[in-house]
Structures are given as C-alpha cells and as structure tokens.
Amino acid sequence: MSAVEIIALAASFSLLSGWRLYFTLLVTGLAMHFGLIALPEKLAMLDVLANPWVMVVATLGFIAELFADKIAWIDSIWDGLHTAIRPLGGALLALAIVDPGQAEWQVITFLLGGGAALLSHGVKASTRAVVNTSPEPFSNVAVSAGEDVAVAGVAGLALAFPMAAMVIAVAMVIASIICLAALRRVLRRMFGAATERQKNGGA
Template sequence: MGLVEILGLAGSISLLSGWRLYLCAFATGLAMRSGWIALPDHLDALAVLANPWVLGISFVGLVAEFFADKVAWLDSAWDAVHSVVRPLGGALLTLAIVDAQDPVWQVLAFLLGGGGTLLSHGAKASARAVVNASPEPVSNVVVSTGEDVATVGLLALALANPVLALVVAGLVFLFAIVLLICARRALRALLRLRDRVAPDPSV
C-alpha cells in the first residue's frame, strides 16, 4: 500500500468517525476478525480493533448511539458529549493506520486525524441542531438513518479499495465543509425568524 492509499484510508476513516466513531471501530474490527478484509502488514496496529473486548465495547457504543441519534435534542446532547471522544478516537485510528516511526509524523497524523474527525463532527452536530428546530420527529430519524447508511457504505468502500479511499476522504471533506456553511446560514435564518416573531417586552 503506497503513501497515497494510506493517507486516503486514514483520511476517510477519520472523517467518517466524526459521524459514527463506534460504528467505524466495530465494523472494521468485525470485518478483520471474520476474515472479510485482510489489511496489509503495514496496518497491523489496527488488529486491536478485532479484540473481543474492543468489539464488545464498540458494539455497546454503536447501539447506544444508534438510538440516541434518532431522538430530537438527545442527539445534540450526545454530540456535545462526544465533541472530545470522537476527535480523540479519530486521531488514534489515524495514528494506527499511518503507523509512522518518525515522532514528527506521529504527531502530524494524530493532529490531522483529530482535526478531520472534529470537522465532520462539527458539521454533523450543526446540521442536527438545524434539524432539531423542526417540530416533527420524522426528519430527525430520516437524517440519522441516512448517516448510518452513508457511513457503512463509505467505510466498506474505503476498506475494500484503498485507492477509492482517497476519493471517499475528499468527498466527505467537501460535504462536511458545505454542510457547515449551510447549517450556519440556516441557524442565522432561524434566529432572525425567532427575533421577528418574539413578542415586544415593552408592550
């Protein structure tokens, strides 16, 4: 696996971890333990994900996140708690994939992996805050389910084809940027609307 493929895989997994960290950890570990995928020797550091204890903990987190993410405002509280957990987890996954011997590259991999995860996490959390402003619960479930399906599909694609992993990373990165911009504009519009309909306290 060349440097470009390694960076693509690390980037795609770190970015997808901002949406579903536990799903990324569990799916990768399960695929390795079941023999669905055979990672190159360079990625031996990821073998820890196939450990039964790690699989069990990541599965519990996956189930909890699956249901918490479907409930309006509970999903935002979950995202707030994971504002530290996801970037840290994404940074560690990136560090395991890059597996650099040079301390400088180790620090760079850790920072860039955490930064990528934080970016996609911020985009997700901002978008869900906008969705939560909707009075009906259906949109929240639809968006959350879409995130589940997209994460599984893109993660499978990245693991199966390291070359396409770079494309996945680029697409998720661009989508996160666009989502952040749109969410920011939507939140501003909602705040202006709230100010217009709010009663005048002087009356």
C-alpha cells in the same frame, strides 16, 4: 495496498469517525481481525482494536449511537459528550492504519487523524443542532438514516478502493457544510416570518 492507499484509508476512516465513531472502530477491528488491514509492527499495541472484547464494546456503542442519533436533542447531547472522544478515536484509527516509521511522523499522523475527525464531528453536530430546531420530528430521523447509509457505504468502499472513498468522504464534509449553511438560511427565514406574524397579530 500502496502507501498512498493506506494514507487514503486512514483519512477516510478518521473522517467517518466524526460521524459514527463506534461503527468505524468496529469495522476497523473486524478488518484487522480478518487481515484486510495489516497492522504496522511498530504499533502492534494497537491490535487491541481487533480484540473481541473491544469489538463487543464497539458494537454496544454503535447500537446506542444508532438510536440516540435519531432522537431530537438527545443526538445533540450525545454529540456534545463525544466532542473529545471522536477526535481521539479518529487519531487512534489513523495511527492503527498508517505506519509512520518515525516518532515525529507518529505525532503528525495522530494530529491529522484527530483533526479530520474533529472537522467532521463539528460539521455533524452543527448540522444536527440546526435540524433539531425544525418543528417536525421526521427530518431528524431522515438525516440520521442518511448518515448511517453514507458512512456504511464509504467504509465498505474504503476497504476496496481507498482513494475513491477518501474523495467521497471529503465531499461528504463539503456537502454537509453547504447543507448547514442552507439550513440556517431556511430556518432564519422561517423564524423571521413567524416573528413578523406575531408582531402583526399583536398589533
């Protein structure tokens, strides 16, 4: 991979960790284990991501997240607990993939990776909180399943075509923000209409 492709791969995985941290950690560990991602020599300590025990823990976290994310309000509690964990995971993923060379670039890479994960986590958590206000339970499962498919697809694409994956990951963030705004408008109208009916009924 070229330097630009490696940066694109790191950016994609950092953004994806804001949606599915444990899955992204597992994919990164497996990719490092099988040599699909070459670990920078200056950051060899991060080969811990390819450690079998770490991958087992990541697998267990992925399974727990897979189910917790599909239960209304449990998903928001889960998101709240991971507000600090996901950005840290995204920052470590960026460090594990990119060889910054100098200490100042290590700090910049760490901050950018954490910032990308925090951005996608914030959009995800906000969107799910809005979806949870819906009176029916199926929208929550549908949104979660859509995230599962999208994250898995982009992660696989990132290993083969990093630049394309980065564009799609950024587009996912933008699309999520647009959907969040639309959901808020729809729910505001729904609750406004319900409140108006209650007032008219009370009169």
